Amino acid sequence: MRAFQGAHAQVGAPELDTGLNGRRHEDVRTNGADSTDQRLWKPQMAKLLQSPPKFLRSEWAIANKNQYHKAEAQRSKSERLVSESQRLVDEIEKSTRKSQSDVNKKIEQRLEEVRFWKKELDDKLEQLVYETEDLLAYQTRLEKALESLKEPMHITQTCLAYREKRIGIDLVHDEVDEELMKEDEIMQGVKSLLTRTLEETSEQIRLNRSAKYSLEKDLRDKFVALTIDDICFSLNNNSPNIKFSENVVRVEPNSVSLEDWLEFSNTNVEKADKQRNNSLMLKALVDRVLSQTASDQRKQCDVVDTAFKNGLKETKDARDKLAAHLAKSHLLGQMRCEQEVDEEIGCFVLVTLCTGVMEEIASQEKNITVLEKAILDQEGPAKVAHTRLENRTHRPNVELCRDVAQYRLIKEVHEITNNVARLKETLAQAQVELKGLNRRQLALQEEIQVKENTIYIDEVLCMHMRKSIPPRDGDSQGQWAGGLRPDAVC
Known part of the structure; x- marks a missing residue:
C-alpha cells in the first residue's frame, strides 16, 4: 500500500x-x-x-499473497471444526443417556417426597376443620351475648337522660348518677370486650379458613404434581406421546427452589398447627369473658338499684325537712309560736306555708296603699304652707318682717318635707319586702315542683323501667340468656 x-x-x-x-x-x-x-x-x-x-509490480504480488493466506486459514479452520463435531456427538450421546437415567431416579424420589407431605397435609386439614366448626358455635354465643346487652344499656342510658331532666338544685351529681355512669361504663366495657372477643373469634375463623384454603390448595397442587410426575416417570425414548415443545427449557417466573418448596409445605403445616392451638386458647378465653361480664353486670345492677332506693329516701327526707323548717319559720314570724313542727309534715305543710305567704303579700300590698295615701294626704298641708310663705313675701317695705309666724311657717314646711321623706322611705322598704315575699312564694312553689319532679323521675320512671332488665347469668332458670348450651358457664 x-x-x-x-x-x-x-x-x-x-x-x-x-x-x-x-x-x-x-x-x-x-x-x-x-x-x-x-x-x-x-x-x-x-x-x-x-x-x-x-499499479506497481510489487503491489500486484502483495495482493495475490494475501489471497493465498486467507484461503489456507479458512481450510484449516474447517478441518478443526469437523474433528471437534465428531468428538462432541460422542460426548453428548453418552451424557444424554446418563442424564436420562439420573432424571428417572430423581423423579422417583420426588414422588415419594410429595406423597409424604400430602399425607401430612391431609391430617392437619382434618384437625383444622373440626376446630373451625367449634369456633363457629362460640361466635354465635358471643353474638347473642352482645344482642342481649342492648336492652340493659338502653335502660341505663335512658335513666341517665331522665335524671338530666331534674331541675334546680336537685340536678346534683349524686350517688345514683355515679353508679348509673359506672354501670354504663361497665356495660360499655363489656360491649367493647365482647366486640373485641367476637372480632378475635371472627379473625381466628378467618385465619383457620385461610390455613384450610392453603392446605387444600397445596393438596390439590400436590395431587396434580403427583399425576404429572407419574406420567413423566413412565416416559422413555420409544413412548408414542413424546414431542418437541417450544422454549421448553425456560425458567418460569413463578418457579421456586427445592428449599422454598420444602419451606412452603412446612409453613402450611406449622400454620395449621398454630391456628389450631390458637383456637383452643380462644375458646377458653370466650368462656371466661362471658362468665365474668355477666357477673359484673349483675353486681352493678344490684348496686344501682340500691342507690336508687337510698336516693329516693334521701330526697323525700330533704323535702319533708325543708317543708317543716319553712313552716316553723312562718309560724314563728307570723304567730310568734315556739312549738316544734313534726318532721313528717309532708307536702301539705308547704302548700299551707305558701298560703300564709300569699296572705302576707296581700297585707303588705295593703300597707303600701296606706303609705301611698299618707304621702298624698301631705300634699294639702304642704301646699297651704308654701302658699302662705309665698304670699307673705309680698308685704311692703318694713312690713316684710321675719316675725314669729314667718319662722313657724318655715318650720312647718321642713316638718312636712321630712315626714314625706320618711313615708317614702317606708314605702320603698315595703315595696322591697313585697318583692321579697313574691320571690319567696315563687321559690317555695318551684321547690315543691323540683322535689316532686325528682321523685317522679327516680321512682316512677327509672325504678319502674329497671325492673324490666333481662337477667343473664345466675338467674333462677340456671340458663344463660345469650348462650347456646344450657350447661355453659355463661
Missing part, C-alpha cells in the same frame, strides 16, 4: 511542475505577450487527457 502511494506520488509530480510552469507562464502573460498565452494553454489540456494511474 505504501508502494502504491509512492507510485501515485511519482505520477502526480509532473502535475506539480506543470502547475509551477503555469504560474511562470502567467507571470509572462502579465507582461502582455500573446505567444506566451498559447504555450500556457497546451500543458493544461494535456493534464485533462491523461490515462488512469497503474
Whole structure:
C-alpha cells in the first residue's frame, strides 16, 4: 500500500511542475505577450487527457499473497471444526443417556417426597376443620351475648337522660348518677370486650379458613404434581406421546427452589398447627369473658338499684325537712309560736306555708296603699304652707318682717318635707319586702315542683323501667340468656 502511494506520488509530480510552469507562464502573460498565452494553454489540456494511474509490480504480488493466506486459514479452520463435531456427538450421546437415567431416579424420589407431605397435609386439614366448626358455635354465643346487652344499656342510658331532666338544685351529681355512669361504663366495657372477643373469634375463623384454603390448595397442587410426575416417570425414548415443545427449557417466573418448596409445605403445616392451638386458647378465653361480664353486670345492677332506693329516701327526707323548717319559720314570724313542727309534715305543710305567704303579700300590698295615701294626704298641708310663705313675701317695705309666724311657717314646711321623706322611705322598704315575699312564694312553689319532679323521675320512671332488665347469668332458670348450651358457664 505504501508502494502504491509512492507510485501515485511519482505520477502526480509532473502535475506539480506543470502547475509551477503555469504560474511562470502567467507571470509572462502579465507582461502582455500573446505567444506566451498559447504555450500556457497546451500543458493544461494535456493534464485533462491523461490515462488512469497503474499499479506497481510489487503491489500486484502483495495482493495475490494475501489471497493465498486467507484461503489456507479458512481450510484449516474447517478441518478443526469437523474433528471437534465428531468428538462432541460422542460426548453428548453418552451424557444424554446418563442424564436420562439420573432424571428417572430423581423423579422417583420426588414422588415419594410429595406423597409424604400430602399425607401430612391431609391430617392437619382434618384437625383444622373440626376446630373451625367449634369456633363457629362460640361466635354465635358471643353474638347473642352482645344482642342481649342492648336492652340493659338502653335502660341505663335512658335513666341517665331522665335524671338530666331534674331541675334546680336537685340536678346534683349524686350517688345514683355515679353508679348509673359506672354501670354504663361497665356495660360499655363489656360491649367493647365482647366486640373485641367476637372480632378475635371472627379473625381466628378467618385465619383457620385461610390455613384450610392453603392446605387444600397445596393438596390439590400436590395431587396434580403427583399425576404429572407419574406420567413423566413412565416416559422413555420409544413412548408414542413424546414431542418437541417450544422454549421448553425456560425458567418460569413463578418457579421456586427445592428449599422454598420444602419451606412452603412446612409453613402450611406449622400454620395449621398454630391456628389450631390458637383456637383452643380462644375458646377458653370466650368462656371466661362471658362468665365474668355477666357477673359484673349483675353486681352493678344490684348496686344501682340500691342507690336508687337510698336516693329516693334521701330526697323525700330533704323535702319533708325543708317543708317543716319553712313552716316553723312562718309560724314563728307570723304567730310568734315556739312549738316544734313534726318532721313528717309532708307536702301539705308547704302548700299551707305558701298560703300564709300569699296572705302576707296581700297585707303588705295593703300597707303600701296606706303609705301611698299618707304621702298624698301631705300634699294639702304642704301646699297651704308654701302658699302662705309665698304670699307673705309680698308685704311692703318694713312690713316684710321675719316675725314669729314667718319662722313657724318655715318650720312647718321642713316638718312636712321630712315626714314625706320618711313615708317614702317606708314605702320603698315595703315595696322591697313585697318583692321579697313574691320571690319567696315563687321559690317555695318551684321547690315543691323540683322535689316532686325528682321523685317522679327516680321512682316512677327509672325504678319502674329497671325492673324490666333481662337477667343473664345466675338467674333462677340456671340458663344463660345469650348462650347456646344450657350447661355453659355463661
